[in-house]
Amino acid sequence: MTPNDPRLTSFIDVSPDCHFPIQNLPFGIFSTAADPAPRVGIAIGGQVLDLAVLAEAGLVKTAPEGIFARPSLNPFIALGRPAWRETRARISELLRHDNPALRDDLSLRSRALVPQAQARMHLPVEIGGYTDFYSSREHATNVGSMFRDPKNALMPNWLHIPIGYNGRASSVVVSGTPVRRPNGQTKAPDAEFPSFGPSRKLDFELETAFILGRGNELGRPIPMAEAEEHIFGMVVMNDWSARDIQQWEYVPLGPFNSKTFATSISPWVVTMEALEPFRVAGPVQDPQPLPYLRQTGPQGFDLHLEVALRPAGAKSETVISRTNFRHMYWSMAQQLVHHTISGCNTRIGDLMGSGTISGPTPDSLGSLLELTWNGKTPLVLEGGEERSFLQDGDEVIMTGWCQGEGYRIGFGKVSGRIEPAL
Ligand code: MN
Numbered sequence: 001m002t003p004n005d006p007r008l009t010s011f012i013d014v015s016p017d018c019h020f021p022i023q024n025l026p027f028g029i030f031s032t033a034a035d036p037a038p039r040v041g042i043a044i045g046g047q048v049l050d051l052a053v054l055a056e057a058g059l060v061k062t063a064p065e066g067i068f069a070r071p072s073l074n075p076f077i078a079l080g081r082p083a084w085r086e087t088r089a090r091i092s093e094l095l096r097h098d099n100p101a102l103r104d105d106l107s108l109r110s111r112a113l114v115p116q117a118q119a120r121m122h123l124p125v126e127i128g129g130y131t132d133f134y135s136s137r138e139h140a141t142n143v144g145s146m147f148r149d150p151k152n153a154l155m156p157n158w159l160h161i162p163i164g165y166n167g168r169a170s171s172v173v174v175s176g177t178p179v180r181r182p183n184g185q186t187k188a189p190d191a192e193f194p195s196f197g198p199s200r201k202l203d204f205e206l207e208t209a210f211i212l213g214r215g216n217e218l219g220r221p222i223p224m225a226e227a228e229e230h231i232f233g234m235v236v237m238n239d240w241s242a243r244d245i246q247q248w249e250y251v252p253l254g255p256f257n258s259k260t261f262a263t264s265i266s267p268w269v270v271t272m273e274a275l276e277p278f279r280v281a282g283p284v285q286d287p288q289p290l291p292y293l294r295q296t297g298p299q300g301f302d303l304h305l306e307v308a309l310r311p312a313g314a315k316s317e318t319v320i321s322r323t324n325f326r327h328m329y330w331s332m333a334q335q336l337v338h339h340t341i342s343g344c345n346t347r348i349g350d351l352m353g354s355g356t357i358s359g360p361t362p363d364s365l366g367s368l369l370e371l372t373w374n375g376k377t378p379l380v381l382e383g384g385e386e387r388s389f390l391q392d393g394d395e396v397i398m399t400g401w402c403q404g405e406g407y408r409i410g411f412g413k414v415s416g417r418i419e420p421a422l
Contacts, residue, residue, distance in 0.1 A: 003092035004277055006405055010095040011103040012113075014045040019401055019410020021045075022095050025088050026233070026268035026411075027073055030119040038071040038122045041114070042091055043268050043412070048119045049091065053112040059101065060090050072126040073269065074349045077213050077232050084213070084232070088273060121267035123174045124235070125211055125349040130169040130263065131339060132207075132239060132353035135162055135330035137283070139358040142370045147247065159287060162330035162338045164355075167239075168260040172351060174267050175414040181392065181421040182261040184245035198421035199242035199258075201375070202390040205356040206307050206366035206398055207237040208325055210332050211269055212350040219343040224295055227333035230346070233269040236305070236400045236411045237353055240264065243369055243389070265351070266398075266414040274409050278302045278402035280326050289334070292341055299331035305357060305400040307366070311385045312393025318381040321366060323359035325400070392420045 001008055003023065010022040020026065020043040030041045030048050041048040052069040055062035062068060067076050076083070094102045102108060134140055137154070140163075144153030157163065173179075181202055187194035213232030216222050222230055239259065246258030282300035303325035310317035330338075335352060356366040365371045368389055372378055375388035390396070395417040401410035 003089050004274065006407065008092065009097045010044060011097045012045040012047060012095060014407075016406055017408060018045055019043075019408055019412050020268075021407040021409075022092060023404065023407055024270065024274050024409045025091055026270045026274070027076070028124050028268045029072060029122040030114070031122065032114055032118055032120070037069070040068040040070065040073065040076060041119070043116065044095055046116050048114045048116055049095070050112045050114060053108070054094070057108055057112070059094060060087060071122065072349070073124050074126050077125070077348050081213065081229065084271060085273060088271060121174055121176070123172065123265070124267060124269050125351075127169045127172050127349050127351045128347045129350040130167040130172055130353070131164050131350070132167045132259070132355060133162055133164040133330065133335050134355040135328050135335065136355055136358050136366070137329040138327065138360055139356040139366060139370065142358060142365065146369070146374050160289065162293075162335045164335065164339065165254045167263065167353070169351065171260055172263045172265060173416075175264055175416070177262070177264060177416060178419045179240055179262045179264070179416045180419045182242050182245065182257065183421050184242060184257045185248055186244040187248045194248060199245055200389065201243035202418065203241045203243050203368045204307065204390070204396045204398075205239035205241055206305055206321060206323070207239050207354045207357060208234050208303065208305070208400065209237040209265060209351050209353045210234050212346050212348055212352070215347040215350070216340055216345055218345040221340040221343060222337055222346075224292065224333060224337050227336045228272070230336060231272055231332060233271040234275065234411070235269055236266040236398050236414045238264040238396060238398055238414050238416060239353055239356070240416070241367070243374070262416070263353070264414050264416045266411050268412050270409065270411055275301055275303075275402060277404065278409065282326065282331055283329050285329070293334050293337060295331060295333055299333055300326045300328060301402065302326050303400050303402050306398065308397045309381060309387065310395040310397065311381055311383075311387065312391060314381075314383055314385070316382055317395070317397060320371060320379055320381075321364060323357055323364035323366060325354070325357060327359050328354060328357065390418050392418050394418050
């Protein structure tokens with residue numbers, strides 16, 4: 001049986017709606033109070049499997065020595081796809097219900113398995129570069145309608161180029177990191193001069209992102225036929241945005257301070273191997289893209305996505321958006337090919353955001369900007385509170401999963417709470 005076989009079961013308890021069954025096995029970096037050194041783990045059920053401990057016990061291959069005892073996945077990713085596949089297949093074998101090697105070694109189990117509640121998660125990769133795309137047609141259309149002209153919502157280049165910009169890698173943070181409301185320049189349309197102060201239109205952007213598993217040399221673009229070979233895995237991402245700062249600053253070079261204050265990612269990297277069974281065709285591309293961007297075969301993924309908002313002080317959260325990654329117009333392969341067509345090099349660990357993922361219906365929009373139509377129609381949350389944009393103390397929680405028969409290949413959560421501006 002392959003590691004993706006739906007019939008596989010583990011000796012670790014996994015409920016049908018758990019994100020981390022034996023078919024998933026996402027990689028992350030974690031530490032514990034008892035051992036504060038960040039190291040490589042794999043999520044299984046409600047536990048983290050410590051690969052450094054398994055390597056020490058001789059149960060997984062560790063060449064070079066200590067590859068799983070490192071504080072980022074980059075050295076492991078650098079070993080290449082055969083090593084990723086081999087490690088995932090070996091862990092799958094060790095976790096099977098009928099394999100006694102780990103199951104019956106209670107001493108090893110107590111050292112190698114840590115409840116997720118006791119694990120502190122860290123950024124999974126060292127991120128040298130962060131690029132954000134703008135690849136949801138619905139999102140681009142909504143924003144164009146709001147800020148420019150509903151009749152010509154899409155810019156003339158949009159159907160030909162996977163639009164993107166170079167983001168800020170230094171402020172990418174792992175889920176759970178507080179997000180401070182930024183100060184910045186804003187200008188109301190009827191104001192004569194701009195003013196400075198805390199953003200009053202703080203927003204989230206529901207995105208996924210892929211992590212580079214193999215780079216390319218400067219001057220050597222990645223051809224379409226090889227693009228997917230360069231992708232290690234995916235995370236769910238909240239690309240926090242200050243809309244009032246953005247609207248004033250973005251002409252002509254694009255967003256700057258409105259996006260640089262924080263970008264949050266989920267801690268577990270779900271491998272492309274685990275996502276393979278959920279591949280689907282993306283939207284038909286018309287007009288046909290230029291030859292270098294043409295792809296064959298299905299390049300989308302059937303990945304459910306949800307956003308929940310928990311207002312300051314509230315006990316419960318309200319799900320405010322449900323959508324799916326399969327709506328994305330430009331694929332990850334097209335984004336990567338376009339990114340490097342100029343000769344731009346990429347490196348292992350680089351993070352490439354999808355752009356806000358909005359679906360075709362009013363309840364499937366991936367930002368408050370769209371959900372409240374720039375604040376004109378506030379959302380009513382459970383408990384009666386209203387929101388146009390985020391207030392201090394609000395927490396945004398995003399999640400995503402692919403639904404298999406009786407199991408889920410999930411991403412866990414990416415959350416962040418808003419702290420008051422300095
Ligand atoms: Mn974005």
